Amino acid sequence: MGLTVESRECIETPEGGVVEELVVNIGPSHPSTHGVCRVIAHLDGEIVTRAEPVIGYLHRGIEKMAENRTYLQVVPLTDRLDYVGSMYANWAYCRAVERLAGIRVPERAEYLRVVVCELQRIASHMMSIGSAAADSGAATMFIYAFDQRERIIELFEALCGARLTYNYVRPGGVSFDLPDGWTETALDFCRTHREALNEMDRLYFGNVITRGRLKGVGVLSADDAVAWGASGPVARGSGVNWDLRKHDTYSVYPRFDFDVPTGSNGDCYDRTRVRLYECYESCRIVEQALAQMEPGPIRTSGMPRLLAPRPGDAYDHIESARGSLGVYLVSDGSVRPYRMKVRSPAFCNLALLPMLAEGHMLSDLVVILGSLDPVFGEVDR
Amino acid sequence: MNITELREHLCEVYPDLCPLFSIEFGDGVLVVDCDRLFSAASNLKDLGFDRLGMVTAVDRPTHLELVYRLHSRSMSAAIFLKCTVDRESPVAHSLVDLWPAALWQEREVYDMFGIVFEAHPDLRRILLPEEWEGYPLRKDYSDRRVIRRPDYI
Amino acid sequence: MALVDRLGTALDTGQGGGIILTSVDALANWSRGKSLWAMPMGTACCAMELIAASFNKFDFDRHGTFPRPDPRHTDVMVVAGTITRKMAPAVKRLYEQMADPKWVIAMGNCAVSGGIFYYDTYSVVRGVDEFLPVDVYIAGCPPRPESLQDAVLRLRERIATESISPDRRREGVLTLPLSGDISFGVRPGGDTPDGGDDR
Numbered sequence: 001m002g003l004t005v006e007s008r009e010c011i012e013t014p015e016g017g018v019v020e021e022l023v024v025n026i027g028p029s030h031p032s033t034h035g036v037c038r039v040i041a042h043l044d045g046e047i048v049t050r051a052e053p054v055i056g057y058l059h060r061g062i063e064k065m066a067e068n069r070t071y072l073q074v075v076p077l078t079d080r081l082d083y084v085g086s087m088y089a090n091w092a093y094c095r096a097v098e099r100l101a102g103i104r105v106p107e108r109a110e111y112l113r114v115v116v117c118e119l120q121r122i123a124s125h126m127m128s129i130g131s132a133a134a135d136s137g138a139a140t141m142f143i144y145a146f147d148q149r150e151r152i153i154e155l156f157e158a159l160c161g162a163r164l165t166y167n168y169v170r171p172g173g174v175s176f177d178l179p180d181g182w183t184e185t186a187l188d189f190c191r192t193h194r195e196a197l198n199e200m201d202r203l204y205f206g207n208v209i210t211r212g213r214l215k216g217v218g219v220l221s222a223d224d225a226v227a228w229g230a231s232g233p234v235a236r237g238s239g240v241n242w243d244l245r246k247h248d249t250y251s252v253y254p255r256f257d258f259d260v261p262t263g264s265n266g267d268c269y270d271r272t273r274v275r276l277y278e279c280y281e282s283c284r285i286v287e288q289a290l291a292q293m294e295p296g297p298i299r300t301s302g303m304p305r306l307l308a309p310r311p312g313d314a315y316d317h318i319e320s321a322r323g324s325l326g327v328y329l330v331s332d333g334s335v336r337p338y339r340m341k342v343r344s345p346a347f348c349n350l351a352l353l354p355m356l357a358e359g360h361m362l363s364d365l366v367v368i369l370g371s372l373d374p375v376f377g378e379v380d381r
Numbered sequence: 382m383n384i385t386e387l388r389e390h391l392c393e394v395y396p397d398l399c400p401l402f403s404i405e406f407g408d409g410v411l412v413v414d415c416d417r418l419f420s421a422a423s424n425l426k427d428l429g430f431d432r433l434g435m436v437t438a439v440d441r442p443t444h445l446e447l448v449y450r451l452h453s454r455s456m457s458a459a460i461f462l463k464c465t466v467d468r469e470s471p472v473a474h475s476l477v478d479l480w481p482a483a484l485w486q487e488r489e490v491y492d493m494f495g496i497v498f499e500a501h502p503d504l505r506r507i508l509l510p511e512e513w514e515g516y517p518l519r520k521d522y523s524d525r526r527v528i529r530r531p532d533y534i
Numbered sequence: 535m536a537l538v539d540r541l542g543t544a545l546d547t548g549q550g551g552g553i554i555l556t557s558v559d560a561l562a563n564w565s566r567g568k569s570l571w572a573m574p575m576g577t578a579c580c581a582m583e584l585i586a587a588s589f590n591k592f593d594f595d596r597h598g599t600f601p602r603p604d605p606r607h608t609d610v611m612v613v614a615g616t617i618t619r620k621m622a623p624a625v626k627r628l629y630e631q632m633a634d635p636k637w638v639i640a641m642g643n644c645a646v647s648g649g650i651f652y653y654d655t656y657s658v659v660r661g662v663d664e665f666l667p668v669d670v671y672i673a674g675c676p677p678r679p680e681s682l683q684d685a686v687l688r689l690r691e692r693i694a695t696e697s698i699s700p701d702r703r704r705e706g707v708l709t710l711p712l713s714g715d716i717s718f719g720v721r722p723g724g725d726t727p728d729g730g731d732d733r
Contacts, residue, residue: 144534
């Protein structure tokens with residue numbers, strides 16, 4: 001079920017010639033589809049004339065499951081949405097619940113959320129850059145990037161005991177305070193991570209082969225990025241300066257000094273490199289947040305075990321590693337959500353694939369898919 | 382732009398949309414008839430709402446509710462656009478012509494709720510297999526393979 | 535006892551040296567167990583741990599296990615992640631494409647029983663053993679990479695008891711303890727129990 005030829009057809013062109021169209025099935029289990037995506041590619045020779053992604057191979061019905069759980073019991077489900085960056089879905093869901101139930105979060109908890117989510121952004125981008133590099137043949141880069149990712153996962157494990165599914169951000173606060181020595185380890189990580197990023201930048205983005213493979217491939221214009229609802233590094237790679245942390249700011253982000261890197265060409269190279277530069281900015285935010293943080297409570301006191309918000313619907317969103325991740329919650333006044341909807345950035349970004357892949361080589365299709373950075377737990381939900 | 386400024390701006394430019402506007406949990410909500418969905422959406426697009434953030438639906442006890450969330454970068458504002466769809470014959474006009482972002486998201490709503498979007502170029506199931514029966518996110522969806530979770534609260 | 539351990543004695547007692555006497559079963563099991571190439575059937579969260587297990591920190595290769603995403607080249611399928619009804623036919627077909635002898639490791643609660651997605655969901659297969667013969671189950675959501683390495687070592691033990699004769703094939707299923715139990719030795723900056731470098 002990797003790469004199979006589905007059919008060969010002869011098509012007559014309007015000019016009277018005959019073109020053989022080859023339909024190639026890639027996936028749903030193929031190492032370069034970043035999970036369980038299936039792409040049906042129609043080829044003319046080696047040129048993709050039409051690429052159709054088929055998704056839903058990981059659709060677990062999380063939105064339906066949430067309707068039979070209490071507000072607190074849904075939090076572990078949100079871990080499994082974006083499994084490369086679990087903290088984001090935790091946070092987006094908790095923000096929606098807090099808005100619906102009118103819960104105020106202590107300041108220290110907001111700082112802790114910012115710290116873990118910025119570290120999570122680095123971990124997620126390392127996975128994304130590494131696997132996108134491996135798709136274009138640069139397997140060394142994957143190992144360099146994964147080394148950095150493992151160091152963050154060790155930090156998270158020391159913080160909350162889990163390597164991937166953290167369940168850390170809860171409605172009304174976070175689950176644990178920082179353990180002893182954590183701050184020093186995190187600051188040490190930020191310092192050495194910058195050196196590693198410099199090295200990766202030279203190793204991968206300075207490489208002539210990488211430039212040849214990525215530059216000018218899968219160009220997305222800024223207008224298309226907005227119209228198609230692209231967000232995160234995919235939109236910023238095209239020069240759309242849109243980052244919820246800056247432009248629809250939330251939590252304690254206004255207190256930090258950071259930049260939003262944007263690309264100019266909108267090709268695979270810019271999209272991937274924007275992710276690398278975001279890691280520098282995340283390091284800056286982590287350092288500022290750890291310096292500004294003051295002791296205090298990490299959870300709202302007196303929060304009931306069973307939340308029953310008044311009827312209504314609320315939406316809140318955060319800037320995840322893949323773009324604007326929103327959660328829409330409808331309450332009917334009972335202890336369970338009436339409806340939960342996750343606005344998944346990866347889903348919207350993946351919809352661009354047919355447009356971007358058209359006219360490129362089959363080998364570029366894989367690179368374009370890698371630069372969109374889909375995580376199928378979030379695409380399919 | 383905060384929510385009251387948005388309301389004033391909307392009322393100034395489109396007085397007919399003004400009485401349909403309300404505020405809920407700090408978000409502007411515009412509830413329209415389904416016949417007017419497309420025209421209201423194109424009015425909002427002209428007003429500066431250039432991004433379609435989310436398309437979804439909610440299965441209310443009496444009807445289906447279609448929910449669009451629009452963002453504006455120039456005004457840095459967001460708004461909900463809602464319309465009521467009949468449960469028995471759920472039909473709405475597609476917004477793909479205004480925002481191509483609706484292409485996949487409306488397919489998902491069709492897949493999960495069975496709302497048929499007119500003038501949608503490619504209305505097929507997207508997450509579930511093509512031969513799936515029923516629309517899972519409807520409250521009356523029944524499937525003998527589902528095991529209900531015991532109540533632990 | 536594995537064949538290698540008996541090698542010295544076999545050489546000594548063999549007539550004229552250089553001749554090794556062993557059972558066909560021992561030879562087959564030795565060669566099968568020591569280079570288990572894995573077919574990574576990673577679908578969800580567990581796939582991240584599957585990748586982590588084979589990368590620099592945990593280094594799967596030292597056990598002779600190498601992820602190779604091609605069913606024709608592999609001996610053991612590691613089902614890592616939730617299997618949905620839409621995905622199940624593809625998993626089954628990939629399993630059928632693998633050459634005999636073949637084994638299956640169900641990694642993580644979803645592949646074992648559906649895990650967190652057992653109740654209320656309409657699209658998840660509750661455990662990969664509904665359609666595949668599973669040899670080793672690993673609990674955890676997701677299990678740690680060390681659990682996966684332990685599973686491969688346990689699978690080797692199981693392979694060592696197998697026979698090429700159908701009559702002598704032993705049945706039995708191994709279940710690993712929860713990942714927390716066996717991963718005690720590993721803390722950031724600490725030593726791994728297996729003697730490998732932490733980083």
